[in-house]
Amino acid sequence: MSMSSLPSNPIERKRFYNYKSQLSSLQSEVSVITPIYNAGSVFSETITCVLNQSFQNFEWIIINDCSTDENTLTLLKNLENEDNRVRVIHNSTNIGPAGSRNNGIKSSTGNYLFFVDADDLLELTVIEKYWLFLQNNQSFTFCNAWHYGFGSQEYIWKKGFELGRNFLNENPIQPTFMARRIVFNYVEFDETIKDGFEDWDFWLRCASAGFWGCTIPELLYWYRRTPNISEKWKNWDMGEKMQRFQNVLKEKYAQKLRYSFPDPKPDEFRRGHLINPKSDKSASLNNLLKDSDKNIFLILPWLSMGGADKFNLDLVKGLTELGWKITIITTQPSENAWMPLFLNYTSDIFVLPNYTNPAYFFDYIKYLTKTRKPSSYLISNSEFGYYLAPLLKYSFPDIPLLDYNHMEEEYWNNGGHPQQSVIHTALFERHIVSSQHLKKWMIKRGVKEEKVSTVYTAIDCTQNKPNLSLREELRTKWGVDEHLCIIAFSGRLVPQKQPEVLIETIRELKKLQDNGFVLAVIGDGPDRILMENLIAKYDLENLIWFMGELSNTETLETLQACDVYFLPSQWEGISLAIYEAMAIALPIVGADVGGQKELVTYNEGYLIKKGTIQEEAKNYATILYSLVIDPAKRKKTGQNAKIRVQSHFQLDKMPVQIENILTDVIDNHKLIAKKEISFSLEQVYSLLFFERTLANKLWADQHKFNSKSTKDIAATSTQTHTIVNEKITWYHENYEPLPSWYKKGGHVLKIIYRKKDWRSIYSNKYKLNPEKASGEQWYREEYDSLPDWYKAIGANLLKKKVK
Structure with a gap:
């Protein structure tokens, strides 16, 4: 996959997160092995990448293959003198990279061996991620990752060990x-191969011995491309010599591997593992890092393009500039297109789905917590983060929990992430929200007022401001003059943005003014087909432009050529797109939902109350008409919009406000911590399910058996089930008498173990229907799916109850 330009590499970025080990003496867990021959000054860049790794418990064995370059020799001498983890082995004769690696392997002591060439660059977490992956996926004997090509060629490479048998062809x-040491008890590099592709032979040797690896789907290293590579490595001529080498490999390995190529799989989920917060591996002892008073863990769903993600990026940038160390943990599978942007401010990013399945996420977070010792956790828009909140509080009661929420979503989970925040409020020291509207929403549902702080997402007005020359350039390119009023909409074409209202509005506006305006739709999504059908039906093709999905930069540039910003959303917090449009002096026409009116007043735009599609369309059309026919009104309203965000919503205020909240929470928590905060597992589940009135109501409404006695349940079961066997009888006698907190805790376990859909908390649609289920099925899904350790707790509770 080619690219016109690559993001900044680890050497070009400023290092906000400097890793320093607490370990004074410990046998090296990882041996880094680097063959070198006249690498020159670029080796200094590799040195920087290795020494600043997040995994510090390593030895570095560098095999000097008779270098003659003074620059290389000086770097080797200084490095060995300055860092006692470094050992330089000097070959007596030039034997090539294969022999040099074998010499390094023989001299190494680590349980894991990491190989890097002397001119390549590394992301600063690559060793740690490889090591963690192999720690938790025992079926693989080695691993690598996607990489960037840089230098004479630039590209992104996303092929790896998943190609399996195709390694015979390329x-x-x-x-x-990185490989486990056991590999080298059976396999070594072929020292007779000195003209390149010794690694190709090595992979097939490993496969023949039954070893194979996995490629982590993350860009974790930078492979330096040099011009005229075939002059240095003759086998790499992309022609006759390469074909000859491939034929030799096929002769050596094809027959054996044709029908028995190794195909290991990631470790399977083990029941009873995730939810046991007392389980503790000693892995963290191998990499204890020096802690900091200003160290925060952000638990996010992903690093993708969107309003919430832009806020996360602004927050990370602002806090790092204020001296905070940031660790980002993401919980949802995603391409994480914005990860390169976040890497400009923190190297400490862990995309958990890339390394393991959700059953082991908590293990990873425990490891990261113990190695980095954060001063606080901040959860934002991560559903899984809320599932983990009770376990975090139970395992690390001395670390305060905070969250940041943008908007309520009544259509989902009775309020979306803010509703999760309400349910879990007893576990959180502070809730931060993006608007006063959302603060009132949470207080109304039972959160204490003093626990909720409002911090607006804001906008960088130094980067977002009117650009008249760009406006003229784009309008000339599009072939339109200043008299055409371009109404802009940006966003994903989904029901939340009400695309039907969008089209109906233009239909109504056409009735009032059939020319002099167009609607520029920036974005794409599943509802585009609906929009196109309505456009054809109402003959609006000449009035609506589809600009397609654009990057954030392209979107902001396109808005410069527009005259009005229109966003008829069904719900919002405070839309980041409106902040951006106001900063470049566009008047706003949008929906009076969420906290929008805290940003847009009558001087800067117009917000419409919710109604039917037709009512909203007519109201929007009336306002848009007044702006289309009056350029002076547009200009004045737009200037007011720019002044308002410049005066009250400047981005530089946001991270300072967040820092003040963090500092206050951390200081107060330290005072409480002196009284030895502790939570039992029972208390955690009690807090989770009983502290909030709404949580109780939801459960009671949806779980009708909860309000009945054991006798009533047994009678109901007898009536509704055709077969009441011994198991279901046992179930009623031994499970139903248990306390409610235990049963509801069990329900959460089933959700985490994926035995039940999370929506079963709120909707009968996703529950087992007792009237249709057999006794066997009811027993299996309601009791037998619980982990053994949790069943044991229940048995002890029952014994106490009987006594």
């Missing part, structure tokens, strides 16, 4: 990888 990876 060598799709580079030798920047």
Whole structure:
């Protein structure tokens, strides 16, 4: 996959997160092995990448293959003198990279061996991520990752070990990888191969011995491309010599591997593992890092393009500039298109789905917590983060929990993430919200007022401001003059943005003014087909432009050529798109939902109350008409919009406000911590399910058996089930008498173990219907799916109850 330009590499970025080990003496867990021959000054960049790794418990064995370059020799001498983890082995004769690696392997002591060439660059977490992956996926004996090509060629490479048998036809990876030591009891590099592709032979040797690896779907290293590579490595001529080498490999390995190529799989989920917060691996002892008073963990769903993600990026940038160390943990599978942007401010990013399945997420977070010792956790828009909140509080009661919410979503989970925040409020020291509207919403549902702080997402007005030359350039390119009023909409074409209202509004506006305006739709999504059908039905093709899905930068540039910003959303917090449009002096026409009116007043735009599609369309059309026919009104309203965001919603205020909240919460929590905060597992589940009135109501409404006695339940079961066998009888006698907190805690376990859909908390649609289920099925799904350790707790509770 080619790219016109690559993001900044680890050397070009400023290092906000400097990793320093607490360990004074410990046998090295990882041996880093680097063959070198006249690498020159670029080796200094590799040195920087290795020494600043987040995994500090390593030895570095560098094999000097008779270098003659003074620059290389000086770097090696200084490095060995300055860092006692570094050992330089000097070959007596030049034996090539294969022999050099074998010499390094023989001299190494680590349980894991990491290989990197002397001119390549590394992301600063690559060793730690490889090591963690192999720690938790025992079926793989080595691993690597996607990489960037840079230098004479620039590209992104996303092929790896998943190609399996196709390695007989191509060598799709580079030798920047980690392997278990056991591999080298059976396999070594072929020292007779000195003209390149010794790694290709090595992979097939490993496969023949039954070893294979996994490629982590994350860009974790930078492979330096040099011009005229075939002059250095003759086998790499992309022609006759390469074909000859491939034929030799096929002769050596094809027959054996044709029908028995190794195909290991990631470790399977083990029942009873995730939810046991007392389980503790000693992995963190191998990499204890020096802690900081200003160290925060952000638990996010992903690093993708969107309003909430832009806020996260602004927050990370602002806090790092204020001296905070940031660790980002993401919980949802995603391409994480914005990860390169976040890497400009913190190298400490862990995309958990890339390394393991959700059953082990908590293990990873425990490891990261113990190695980095954060001063606080901040959850934002991560549903899984809320599932983990009770376990975090139970395992690390001395670390305060905070969250940040943008908007309520009544259509989902009776309020979306803010509703999760309400349910879990007893576990949180502070809730931060994006509007006063959302603060009132949470207080109304039972959260204490003093626990909720409002911090607006805001906008960087130094980066977002009117650009008249760009406006003229774009309008000339589009072939339109200043008299055409371009109404802009930006966003994903989904029901939340009400695309039907969008089209109906233009239909109504056409009745009032059939020319002099167009609607520019920036974005794409599943509702585009609906929009196109309505456009054809109402003959609006000449009035609506589809601009397609654009990057954030392209969207902001396109808005410069527009005259009005229109966003008829069904719900919002305070839309980031409106902040951006106001900063470039566009008048706003939008929906009076969420906290929008805290940003847009009558001087800067117009907000319409919710109604039917037809009512909203007519109201929007009336306002848009007044702006289309009056350029002076547009200009004045737009200038007011710019002044308002400049005066009250400047981005530089936001991270300072967040820092003040963090500092206050951390200081107060330290005072409480002196009284030895502790939570039992029972208390955690009690807090989770009983502290909030709404949580009780939801459960009681949806779980009708909860309000009945054991006798009533047994009678109901007898009436509704055709077969009441011994198991269901046992179920009523031994499970139903248990306390409610235990049963509801069990329900959460089933959701985490994916035995039940999370929506079963709120909707009967996703529950087992007792009137249709057999006794066997009811027993299996309601009791037998619980982990053994939790059943044991129930048995002890029952014994106490009987006594």
